[in-house]
Each structure stands twice: as C-alpha cells, then as structure tokens.
Amino acid sequence: MTRAQVLDLYFMDARCKLIEIAAYLDRLDRATGEADFRAQAFRDALRHLASDGAGRAAEVLRSLSDPTDQPVDKAPGKGAVGAWPG
Amino acid sequence: MRYIEPHGHMVSRTTDDYLDMVTAGCAAVCEPAFWAGFDRGTASGFRDYFAQLTEHEPKRAARYGLPHFCWLCINPKESEDVGLARDVIATIPEFLSRPTVLGIGEIGLNKNSKNELRVLEMHVDLAARHDQLILVHTPHLEDKLKGTRLILDVLRADSRIKPGRVLIDHVEEHTVRAVLDRGHWAGMTLYPISKCTPARAVDILDVNGTERLWMNSACDWGESVPLAVPRTALEMRRRGWSASAIDRVVYQNPVRFLSQCPNFRLPADA
Ligand SMILES: [Zn+2]
Numbered sequence: 001m002t003r004a005q006v007l008d009l010y011f012m013d014a015r016c017k018l019i020e021i022a023a024y025l026d027r028l029d030r031a032t033g034e035a036d037f038r039a040q041a042f043r044d045a046l047r048h049l050a051s052d053g054a055g056r057a058a059e060v061l062r063s064l065s066d067p068t069d070q071p072v073d074k075a076p077g078k079g080a081v082g083a084w085p086g
Numbered sequence: 087m088r089y090i091e092p093h094g095h096m097v098s099r100t101t102d103d104y105l106d107m108v109t110a111g112c113a114a115v116c117e118p119a120f121w122a123g124f125d126r127g128t129a130s131g132f133r134d135y136f137a138q139l140t141e142h143e144p145k146r147a148a149r150y151g152l153p154h155f156c157w158l159c160i161n162p163k164e165s166e167d168v169g170l171a172r173d174v175i176a177t178i179p180e181f182l183s184r185p186t187v188l189g190i191g192e193i194g195l196n197k198n199s200k201n202e203l204r205v206l207e208m209h210v211d212l213a214a215r216h217d218q219l220i221l222v223h224t225p226h227l228e229d230k231l232k233g234t235r236l237i238l239d240v241l242r243a244d245s246r247i248k249p250g251r252v253l254i255d256h257v258e259e260h261t262v263r264a265v266l267d268r269g270h271w272a273g274m275t276l277y278p279i280s281k282c283t284p285a286r287a288v289d290i291l292d293v294n295g296t297e298r299l300w301m302n303s304a305c306d307w308g309e310s311v312p313l314a315v316p317r318t319a320l321e322m323r324r325r326g327w328s329a330s331a332i333d334r335v336v337y338q339n340p341v342r343f344l345s346q347c348p349n350f351r352l353p354a355d356a
Contacts, residue, residue: 001325001326005326009324010285054293055259057260057286058260061230061231061258061260062260064227064228065228065229065230065232065260066198066231067231068232069232071199071202071236072197072198072200074166074200074201075166075199075201075202077197078196080226080227080229082227084228
C-alpha cells in the first residue's frame with residue numbers, strides 16, 4: 001500500500017485511539033488512590049511509540065511482558081491483567 | 087468466499103452463529119477442548135465433554151451443512167491439578183479413534199507454572215505415542231512471551247515431535263517469528279480487545295508472509311466474534327489483497343495443516 005492509502009484507511013481510526021489514550025491519562029490523573037504497576041507499565045510502553053523504525057507493536061508488547069524465563073512454583077489464579085507486576 | 091474456522095468453541099455459541107458462519111462461507115469448523123469458565127471437578131465431567139465434542143456438536147453443526155472437527159485435552163487453565171490432569175489424559179485415547187478428532191489441543195500454558203509445564207509434557211507425550219497433531223494455546227497478555235518460549239522448549243526437547251505437525255496459536259507481533267523459525271505453524275486469534283485485531287493480523291501477514299499462518303476467531307463464551315475471519319478477509323480486500331491470496335490464508339492454509347490428519351476430510355465440492 002502507498003502512504004496515502006494507509007492514511008486513508010487508518011488515520012481517523014488511529015486519531016480516535018490517540019485521543020482516547022490522552023483522555024485516559026487525564027482521567028487517571030484526576031483519580032485518587034494508590035499508584036499501580038499497570039499505570040507505570042503503560043507509561044513505559046508509550047515510549048516505544050516515539051521510536052524510529054519498524055517493530056513498535058512488538059516492542060510495546062515486549063515491554064508489557066513478564067521478562068523472566070523460569071516457570072513459577074504455583075499458578076497465582078487464572079487471569080492476566082496486561083502488564084507484569086514485577 | 088470460502089474459509090475454514092480453525093478454532094471455535096461452538097458448544098458456547100448459539101445456532102444463530104452456525105447460520106451466520108455458513109452464510110459467510112464457512113466450509114468447516116474445528117473446536118479445541120477448552121475451559122468451561124469454571125473448573126470441572128472430575129475426570130468423568132471431562133468424559134462427558136469429550137462425548138459432547140465428538141458426538142453431539144458435529145450433529146448440531148451438520149444441521150447447517152457444516153463439517154465439525156475437534157481437538158481433545160485438559161485445558162492449561164485446569165492443569166494446576168496434576169492428579170486430575172493425569173486421570174483426564176488417561177481417558178483421551180478411547181476417543182482418538184472417533185472420526186472427527188484432529189489431535190491433541192488446545193494444550194499449552196496459562197500462568198507458566200511448574201504443574202502446567204508437567205501437564206503440557208504429558209500431553210506432548212500422549213500426542214507422540216498416538217501420532218497425533220498438536221494445537222497449542224499460548225498464554226494471555228503479559229504471560230504470552232515467556233509462555234511461548236517455555237512451550238517451544240518443551241516441544242524441542244521431545245525428539246518424536248515433528249515441528250510441522252504442531253500449530254502454536256494466539257501469536258502476536260512479539261511471538262510470531264520465534265514460532266515460525268522453529269518450523270511450526272502459527273495461528274493468529276482475532277479478538278476485539280486482546281490478541282490481534284484484523285488490521286494487526288494483516289500487518290503480521292504483510293511482514294512475515296503467508297506461509298504456515300492461519301487466522302481464527304477463537305469464539306467462545308467470552309467477548310469474541312464468530313465472523314472475525316471473514317471480516318479480516320474483508321480487511322485484506324480493502325488493502326488490495328487478491329481473492330486468490332486471501333483464499334490461500336483463510337482456506338488453503340488451514341486445509342494444508344489439518345489434512346495431515348486423515349480424519350480431516352471435506353465434501354468434494356467445498
Ligand atoms: Zn481456544
């Protein structure tokens with residue numbers, strides 16, 4: 001696809017999501033309560049958006065991932081939350 | 087358009103979904119054994135589920151002219167109880183000779199625990215002993231990268247396993263390359279929030295090519311879209327893919343992988 005074709009297909013959708021993220025960060029700032037590892041992980045992942053070159057999606061996914069390599073002793077429940085608590 | 091739904095948990099769906107899928111061009115649906123949303127307490131509960139997958143659900147799909155196949159296992163979400171898993175795995179061989187069984191799946195990991203790994207190894211051994219295809223579930227979200235690496239190591243450690251007879255599902259941008267580089271097939275799951283969106287799935291095809299890749303809806307009892315595969319085919323068309331290139335991804339690729347199992351047969355005019 002040409003750049004113009006990508007923009008025609010995806011610019012408005014990406015613009016919408018960008019504003020949603022900005023509004024989410026504002027909402028989080030207005031809220032009260034304890035700091036949370038998910039909020040920090042999100043801010044860390046945002047840095048990859050500004051990087052040059054390909055592979056931003058993979059970098060964001062990696063930065064939200066458990067970086068360890070050994071199995072855990074016991075499954076702590078069943079669910080996942082989207083960011084690694086550390 | 088014709089397509090295969092290689093991963094749909096149809097016992098959780100309505101007959102309306104069957105009707106919509108067939109209307110959209112679905113030529114076959116494959117149903118991996120899954121977690122019911124609650125833990126089944128006994129091996130006999132699983133035996134009933136395997137009977138549902140191999141007897142009842144193919145009949146329900148047949149009412150819409152849709153061939154239905156299945157995969158058998160105890161899901162990674164229920165693998166923390168190794169004793170129960172051992173009992174369930176012992177019941178699977180009696181179902182393997184049923185005419186619509188494709189292999190062992192979806193096995194894998196959920197929270198990357200030691201017990202889950204043990205049960206994964208037991209399933210891989212079962213598949214090797216009975217010469218079955220394998221369908222692997224990779225963990226969700228933050229657990230996927232680590233879980234995919236652990237799964238790849240388990241598969242490589244068993245010399246009886248041929249990589250081309252294993253499909254590793256739910257890949258995303260950060261895991262697809264490792265799966266393909268080991269010689270396995272890779273599945274992209276199209277979900278509204280987690281896993282891949284249609285646009286990202288087509289990106290992954292643009293970057294990695296179409297060899298040994300398929301797409302599925304993994305529709306189940308949670309937020310999921312039974313028509314996600316044909317909708318992604320529409321996305322491909324919007325991006326200029328030819329009808330024959332789309333057909334290769336949504337129909338010919340699944341047929342190629344699944345045809346390694348002699349039970350996977352489609353009506354001649356599909
Ligand atoms: Zn599934």
